[in-house]
Amino acid sequence: MTDKTLTSSGFYVSQEAPIHADNPIATPSSPAPDILRCAYMELVVTDLAVSRAFYVDVLDLTVTEEDENTIYLRSLEEFIHHNLVLRKGPVAAVAAFSYRVRTPEDLDRAVAFYEELGCRVERRAEGFTKGIGDSVRVEDPLGFPYEFFYETEHVERLAWRYDLYTPGALVRLDHFNQVTPDVPRAVKHYQDLGFRVTEDIQDEEGTVYAAWLRRKPTVHDTATTGGDGPRMHHVAFSTHEKHNILAICDKLGALRRSDAIERGPGRHGVSNAFYLYLRDPDGHRVEIYTQDYYTGDPDNPVVTWDVHDNQRRDWWGNPVVPSWYTEASLVLDLDGNPQPVVARTDASEMAVTIGADGFSYTRPGEELPEYKQGEYKLGHQL
């Protein structure tokens, strides 16, 4: 970490993302499409009624449209047709990570970009999904089903409809998170696609455990988490404030659905946001997230965390539950079949932090107190 500056908060900053890919995907000569933001995720769920109860009755997302097989949901500040599609299917998985692009011509750029990489590309006039116009779907070089679109049906932005707000109101889609075995390889490819790194987690040897990448001027539109993949780690919605997240916890408790809470609430080190991780009825992970920071300047400093810093994932030092590291959703190819999952070969974050030989610190050079070491330390569990 020689080219990085240690900050008074305990992490490092640098100008260029300090990540190098040993096994890079070729950079296409065709320009990348101009991506605006993550726009929606298409989730395959096994029981539509049960999922509806979770996303509509518990999380209060707004139904734009629905039929026997599909529900189109949006957040309160959204004006495009949807931020989440729940489609009934046999295997719980992700069918699309969908991004909005700046112009219709960016769809041509997406086709040329991915065809040059030898990826499978499908283009459909009038899109693949209700409310979405012409779109392009690809199996990207990392195996993820990516979609790009510009045209979409506008619907009413309900931001002023305070009569519809509930204490845990979800106001925006914030980001995706993807599990992939080789994080530097993924980062390099997504940089070619126009993303910029805002934060990452590394160790002294330069092993990269995760990286956060943005198009819109927030900490991320997607993140790459090291692990067996391609899989989907989570999809995240924003609330206005921290208390809205606490209200969701209270509501889940009152409904005797506290087992939907997997991790949190808490304050992230990475992103500085307040967070809560839930699991939906199929096990898809949903993050509720609020109050990260502005990243839109071209010289926005890249933040690098030491993997052994026990405050990187939770600023208060609360342990990360093992399921959060190991479990994730399958992703589908363009025929709707689950993509094969490839094992990560680099060290895993769980192994180096809470595994038998792992260690973490609150202050560099000092061991964690015994009661913190034991919490999820493998071999110390009941």
Ligand SMILES: [Fe+2]
């Ligand atoms: Fe997240």
